[in-house]
Amino acid sequence: MDYTSVKPSTATRPADSLVWSGGRRRSFGLKRFLLRLAVHLDALRSAPRAWLVAMWWRICGKRLRARLMMAPLLGRSRWAYPLWLAQGGGDDRRCQTTPSARANLLALVEAGEGQERTLASLAAQGIPALLVDSDDVPRLGQAVADALGPDAGDAWLLPLAAGDTLAECAEALYRAAVAGADPETKVLYADDDLIDARGRRKDPHFKPDWNAELYRHFDFVAGAAILRASEQELQDLPAVGWAAELARRIVANGHAQDGATVHLRRILHHRRARPAPQRPEQGASVEPGGGALPSVSIIIPTRNRLDLLRPCLEGLARTDYPGPVEIIVIDNDSDDAATLAYLAALDPASVRVLRHPGAFNFAAMNNRAVENAAGELLCFLNNDIEICEPNWLVTMATQALRTEVGAVGACLLYPDGRIQHAGVVLGIGGGAAHAHRLLRPEDMGYFHRHALPQFVSAVTAACLVVRRDRFLAVGGFDAESFSVAFNDVDLCLKLNARGWQSLYEPRATLVHHESVSRGLDRDPAGSARLARELAALQERWSIAPAPGATAANPAQAVDPFHHPELSPFSEHFVVRL
Numbered sequence: 001m002d003y004t005s006v007k008p009s010t011a012t013r014p015a016d017s018l019v020w021s022g023g024r025r026r027s028f029g030l031k032r033f034l035l036r037l038a039v040h041l042d043a044l045r046s047a048p049r050a051w052l053v054a055m056w057w058r059i060c061g062k063r064l065r066a067r068l069m070m071a072p073l074l075g076r077s078r079w080a081y082p083l084w085l086a087q088g089g090g091d092d093r094r095c096q097t098t099p100s101a102r103a104n105l106l107a108l109v110e111a112g113e114g115q116e117r118t119l120a121s122l123a124a125q126g127i128p129a130l131l132v133d134s135d136d137v138p139r140l141g142q143a144v145a146d147a148l149g150p151d152a153g154d155a156w157l158l159p160l161a162a163g164d165t166l167a168e169c170a171e172a173l174y175r176a177a178v179a180g181a182d183p184e185t186k187v188l189y190a191d192d193d194l195i196d197a198r199g200r201r202k203d204p205h206f207k208p209d210w211n212a213e214l215y216r217h218f219d220f221v222a223g224a225a226i227l228r229a230s231e232q233e234l235q236d237l238p239a240v241g242w243a244a245e246l247a248r249r250i251v252a253n254g255h256a257q258d259g260a261t262v263h264l265r266r267i268l269h270h271r272r273a274r275p276a277p278q279r280p281e282q283g284a285s286v287e288p289g290g291g292a293l294p295s296v297s298i299i300i301p302t303r304n305r306l307d308l309l310r311p312c313l314e315g316l317a318r319t320d321y322p323g324p325v326e327i328i329v330i331d332n333d334s335d336d337a338a339t340l341a342y343l344a345a346l347d348p349a350s351v352r353v354l355r356h357p358g359a360f361n362f363a364a365m366n367n368r369a370v371e372n373a374a375g376e377l378l379c380f381l382n383n384d385i386e387i388c389e390p391n392w393l394v395t396m397a398t399q400a401l402r403t404e405v406g407a408v409g410a411c412l413l414y415p416d417g418r419i420q421h422a423g424v425v426l427g428i429g430g431g432a433a434h435a436h437r438l439l440r441p442e443d444m445g446y447f448h449r450h451a452l453p454q455f456v457s458a459v460t461a462a463c464l465v466v467r468r469d470r471f472l473a474v475g476g477f478d479a480e481s482f483s484v485a486f487n488d489v490d491l492c493l494k495l496n497a498r499g500w501q502s503l504y505e506p507r508a509t510l511v512h513h514e515s516v517s518r519g520l521d522r523d524p525a526g527s528a529r530l531a532r533e534l535a536a537l538q539e540r541w542s543i544a545p546a547p548g549a550t551a552a553n554p555a556q557a558v559d560p561f562h563h564p565e566l567s568p569f570s571e572h573f574v575v576r577l
Helices: 022-046 047-061 063-075 080-086 116-122 134-154 170-181 242-253 306-315 339-347 361-371 392-400 468-472 486-496 525-543
Strands: 004-006 104-110 131-132 158-159 187-195 201-205 225-227 261-271 297-304 325-331 349-354 377-381 386-387 405-413 418-419 422-427 432-434 454-456 465-469 503-512
Touching: 022 063, 022 080, 022 405, 047 063, 080 104, 104 116, 104 134, 104 170, 116 131, 134 242, 134 297, 158 170, 158 242, 170 261, 187 242, 187 503, 225 242, 242 486, 261 339, 297 306, 297 361, 306 325, 306 339, 306 361, 306 386, 361 468, 377 392, 377 422, 392 405, 392 465, 405 486, 418 432, 432 454, 465 468, 465 486, 465 503, 486 503
Parallel strands: 104 131, 104 158, 187 261, 297 325, 297 377, 325 349, 405 503
Antiparallel strands: 004 131, 158 225, 187 201, 187 225, 377 465, 386 503, 405 418, 405 465, 422 432, 454 503
8 A cells, every 4th residue: 555645735725814803802701701610610619618718718819729729620621621622721822933944754654543634734734644544564764764855864754643733823933842852853743632522622631841851751752742753763563553653763862962842832633542551560669770778767757746657657667678778767856755765775786776856857856867878879867757668669660770860859748648659840839739638549640641651850858768878969958948848859859950860659658647646837937937948949940929029920941841821829730820
């Protein structure tokens, strides 16, 4: 069977086709109002108490607090994405790009039901296409070379599934991206949504910037990207799944180059279906890369609360780790008789107890313990952590030994089973917050992100593993600026800046009684200290609101693993309204 070449269309829209009449504007305004009403009614039905509390805070002038509660309620509504679209999100009429040379672009369309729709979408934007039948995949390289002629070496390929279409400005934005791309760039991928047979859009995927670890478990590139493929990469592709395999080859061949895979933060693809994430088995350990695992020093700050410390240490005794393990309990002025007796009775050959008197300073306590630690790896562990399965430390240690990895964080659950920590997102509420908090682990959430290993901006030190030499290389925790809060975020960002990226590992899952032993900083002194540390984080890492912004405005910095169109007021990944 021959490949079918679709020639670009020369048709253009009339210049006045984007001018709306006053009646159309009024109609569109009514649509937005009705959608907004539907979103709020959904939120009120799903969580009436939370919705009413958020509205009360809004009436009282506590706008930031109101938005932090309201945003996830609104974002979960089935009408949230239609409202986002009605409010101008992703509006193709806003497509303005700097004029650039037309990219040498060729679409590869999988033959099948809906192919006419895909080919028509390409023709409308002047993109030539080859219709690819599975029987002819072995000759794909030659077909591409024949279609492109002598310019094949500079060409970009656009693989599409039958039935998928492009946003109206996709070709222009891809062309502009190609013109500005570095020579080593091999993949330009975009955001996408789903579209049904009637053309209705739903389920947007606002993707992270390039995240190699997430890509290992979730193919968010194939079918929504343009690729610069070599002749060799086009050879010996499988008849089924050839587009995904081609993307994997190109990503793998460019993985060592900075900027080889670039994200365009715009919905450019409307798809009939997309690949499902591959959730790893919960509790399964990661296979070591070879050789024995190194020694680990586990550091546990504590003050009284024997009811927490004892189960934590008993869980460590059940932990299965093949290398040497050193446990250091650093005690901050415990004065409870039972706790003191328990600490005195611990076998010093198994658990060392260091005394750290004075005001509680989490960063200083841990830095002090590191000075006395002998392990090649450091594991910072809160005393209110319950250990659920024996492989957690092997999993985290194995990941921490990777060349490109800095701090490794676990999935932490509240005692009721909901998620307390699944990585840290910068910019939420103007500072940093735990991703996917209060979600059930078995829920889908945002494309199962809470259940997938991935690079993140930061992880919590409630359970964090890092190489000792890397911890010391960045100066450890900053005990002066971040005595209690955000010291872990600051540490992770310092490691990231050195090329040692933070990693969230859900295959290590533990239970965390968050802040049980220390309190929640609701007293005036604690609140003032938290405000100072938040201000220090914002200033040091440029995540403060823009000049002139109010406290209700989101942070301006965008977490590279979040997205500008996801709400900066929600720990859940919901559309920004």
